[in-house]
Amino acid sequence: xxxxxxxxxxxxxxxxxxxxxxxxxxxxxxxxxxxxxxxxxxxxxxxxxxxxxxxxxxxxxxxxxxxxxxxxxxxxxxxxxxxxx
Amino acid sequence: xxxxxxxxxxxxxxxxxxxxxxxxxxxxxxxxxxxxxxxxxxxxxxxxxxxxxxxxxxxxxxxxxxxxxxxxxxxxxxxxxxxxxxxxxxxxxxxxxxxxxxxxxxxxxxxxxxxxxxxxxxxxxxxxxxxxxxxxxxxxxxxxxxxxxxxxxxxxxxxxxxxxxxxxxxxxxxxxxxxxxxxxxxxxxxxxxxxxxxxxxxxxxxxxxxxxxxxxxxxxxxxxxxxxxxxxxxxxxxxxxxxxxxxxxxxxxxxxxxxxxxxxxxxxxxxxxxxxxxxxxxxxxxxxxxxxxxxxxxxxxxxxxxxxxxxxxxxxxxxxxxxxxxxxxxxxxxxxxxxxxxxxxxxxxxxxxxxxxxxxxxxxxxxxxxxxxxxxxxxxxxxxxxxxxxxxxxxxxxxxxxxxxxxxxxxxxxxxxxxxxxxxxxxxxxxxxxxxxxxxxxxxxxxxxxxxxxxxxxxxxxxxxxxxxxxxxxxxxxx
Numbered sequence: 001x002x003x004x005x006x007x008x009x010x011x012x013x014x015x016x017x018x019x020x021x022x023x024x025x026x027x028x029x030x031x032x033x034x035x036x037x038x039x040x041x042x043x044x045x046x047x048x049x050x051x052x053x054x055x056x057x058x059x060x061x062x063x064x065x066x067x068x069x070x071x072x073x074x075x076x077x078x079x080x081x082x083x084x085x
Numbered sequence: 086x087x088x089x090x091x092x093x094x095x096x097x098x099x100x101x102x103x104x105x106x107x108x109x110x111x112x113x114x115x116x117x118x119x120x121x122x123x124x125x126x127x128x129x130x131x132x133x134x135x136x137x138x139x140x141x142x143x144x145x146x147x148x149x150x151x152x153x154x155x156x157x158x159x160x161x162x163x164x165x166x167x168x169x170x171x172x173x174x175x176x177x178x179x180x181x182x183x184x185x186x187x188x189x190x191x192x193x194x195x196x197x198x199x200x201x202x203x204x205x206x207x208x209x210x211x212x213x214x215x216x217x218x219x220x221x222x223x224x225x226x227x228x229x230x231x232x233x234x235x236x237x238x239x240x241x242x243x244x245x246x247x248x249x250x251x252x253x254x255x256x257x258x259x260x261x262x263x264x265x266x267x268x269x270x271x272x273x274x275x276x277x278x279x280x281x282x283x284x285x286x287x288x289x290x291x292x293x294x295x296x297x298x299x300x301x302x303x304x305x306x307x308x309x310x311x312x313x314x315x316x317x318x319x320x321x322x323x324x325x326x327x328x329x330x331x332x333x334x335x336x337x338x339x340x341x342x343x344x345x346x347x348x349x350x351x352x353x354x355x356x357x358x359x360x361x362x363x364x365x366x367x368x369x370x371x372x373x374x375x376x377x378x379x380x381x382x383x384x385x386x387x388x389x390x391x392x393x394x395x396x397x398x399x400x401x402x403x404x405x406x407x408x409x410x411x412x413x414x415x416x417x418x419x420x421x422x423x424x425x426x427x428x429x430x431x432x433x434x435x436x437x438x439x440x441x442x443x444x445x446x447x448x449x450x451x452x453x454x455x456x457x458x459x460x461x462x463x464x465x466x467x468x469x470x471x472x473x474x475x476x477x478x479x480x481x482x483x484x485x486x487x488x489x490x491x492x493x494x495x496x497x498x499x500x501x502x503x504x505x506x507x508x509x510x511x512x513x514x515x516x517x518x519x520x521x522x523x524x525x526x527x528x529x530x531x532x533x534x535x536x537x538x539x540x541x542x543x544x545x546x547x548x549x550x551x552x553x554x555x556x557x558x559x560x561x562x563x564x
Contacts, residue, residue: 005397005442006404007435008423021440023498028386028453031460041458045289045465045514046276046321046538053315065182071411078406083418 091116092563096154096248096302103152110153113248114197115142117155120246120564121200132222132231134241136160137168137201149195151309156196157247159238160204162188162293163282167198171284172206172216172234175429176409185282186314187251187293194309202250203237206431207400208258208286210234211503214494215433222490223266224562225528229487232262232503238296239266245563249297249306253283255290256388257483257507260519263296264482264531267521267559269548270296271303272507274538275514276321279314287395288319290388290511298559300520300549304330307541328542330549336370338547341475343378346506352485354525359481362522362532365554366479371547376471376478380463384509387464389501390444390457391512396434397441403429436497465513472537477547480506482519482531510535518548521557529559 002009009017063076072079091113094102102108121138124131135157143153158164161171163181170176184192192198205215213221213236221236223229224244231240235252239262242250252259254272263270271294278293285291295306308327314320340363347359363373405411405425412428415421430438444453471478484505493500510517515538522532532551536544 001439001443001446004446005438006401006419006422006426007430007438008420008427009435013435017436017439020436020497021443024389024440024501025443027498027501028389031383031386031390031456032452034380034383034456034460034463036456036459036463039459039462041455042461042465042512043458044319045461045512046274046319048276048319048321053318061182066407068182069179069408071405071409080406081415081418081421 092245095299096297097305099154099248100150100152111142111144114153114155114199117247118142118199121241124246132224132227132240132244132246133219134203134221134237134244134246135200136170136203136218136237139199143197149193151195153195153197154248155199156191157200157202157238157241157250158188158198159235159250159252160201161208161253161284162251163284164188164198164201167201169201169284170217171208172204172218173429173431173434174217174410175403175425179409183282186279186316187310188282191251191306191309200247202235202241205234205236206434207284207396208234208253208255209396209433209437211257211261211500212488212493213237213262214490215431217431220490223487224564225267225487229489229528230265232265232483232487234258235296236262239263239268239270242266242296242298243268243559243562249295249302251293252296253291253293254511255286256392256511257504259294259296260507260517260531260533261483261503263519264521265487265529267529267557267562268296268298269300269303269518269520270294271307271518272510272516273307273541274516276319277323277539277541278310279317279320281314281316285399287392288399289395290392300330300545300552303518304328304545324539325542330545332546332550333553334370335366335547335550338371338477339475340366340371340373341376341471341478342373343376343381343471343478343480345378345381346480346509350484350502350505351481352525355481355485355530358523358525358530359532362551362555363479366551369550369554374475376475378467378471378509380460380467381509383460384464384512385501385505387457387460388504388508388512389440390453391461393437393441394444394454395441397438397445400434400438433497461512464509468513468515476536477544478535480533482506482533486525486528486530506533514538516541516544518544520548520552521559522555523557
């Protein structure tokens, strides 16, 4: 699960978290008792109509501004370690 | 105006005094800024409400009806060029290149950004103990928590370190700290306020709202926040003008009390204050009826599937590539991701990412996420049925008063139970307000009023009438 979540966890952290999450999941499991056979899942809580807007170009962040907060940049892009080092 | 009087003013009165020329906005801002700066520099002796305080006072003459009154803003709102970390180490050093819509609207209305407030990391918490900036202390008792996640905003307003503050509420993060600090907190209808520029926790639940000293100020701030924003497709135009609350009586108003949220699990002292508030409401002419919210006891379970699921997805963006901190020395991309996230996220955030990843994983999706979304439908239906019987629903805001720092940090489930009375409204997307309704053991207790979607005017009016009848005195929390 930690791998899926892209989290490095130590053995101790995994052990503690497993115990804590089991307690939470035990509580959460109570919803299994409900009869929800023909109940539709919520997709949105408030009625929204006309969510579309005209597709008009708007100014966006310049490349310089977008890169300014990055931990590492190279030329025009974000710099990251190689995927297959 | 003497400086003591100045801190006694509500924002509404301060705006009137600025209009009348008896108070200068610059004087007001400087007085609060000095207090905020002192708290920020006080370390253990302060309340630790702020993550950033403006270095100087703006020149006079802020345009807009609010005349230049200072505003404190929860750290998670992006503010251009001003640190915005959502209480997390992973966003250390981040200076957003843009400002959240709601903060822009409030500055267009004439507020001036005075400070950013401390919060639980990524708004995950009910005690403000999950912050990279350290815990906030409750001004009523410095050994206790202010509630969370908008703990810095609530404590600052209660202590008189800010005249009002902006917070966010996902499962109770405005209402619960407002209750624990003895102030007013409004969670608007989902969609009433733009989420653009709020660092997201759970997008189907997050809403920005005011934390204020009284109900009139909550209405005033809210009136300058609402409206559709092209940058947030879930935002809608508020269907009517947000009015200044003025009700003195509650004649003919039908108030519903759900047994499910007013019995088991609520502290006796909280229930005593709650019952007294019901008596005040009856004296004002309201009728009290029992209503049923049969699925409300399951709201917490559904919430702790849905919110972590959305969070695990939203927080995938913090990968050390585009902004914030990056762990040094990783040899490949995957290691850079996993170590950056290990070092950058705190324990509670990791817990919720893991919980959410599990709930969304193949094979468990239907049992957890799918089921929780169906429970959510039932909870919304319960409220709809109840609102055919009554106008508003009343409950305690939190099951208990402010607890001691460290008391619940070792038991996530005990901490989550703090949201028991506030989560159902969040899942249904309906507005709810917490107002202080008394003291239990010397600590404030909150009364929650909830109404149908977009009923904020009615909600604020009822809260205004009750506020006057209850006549809560919050002055002993002021610095």
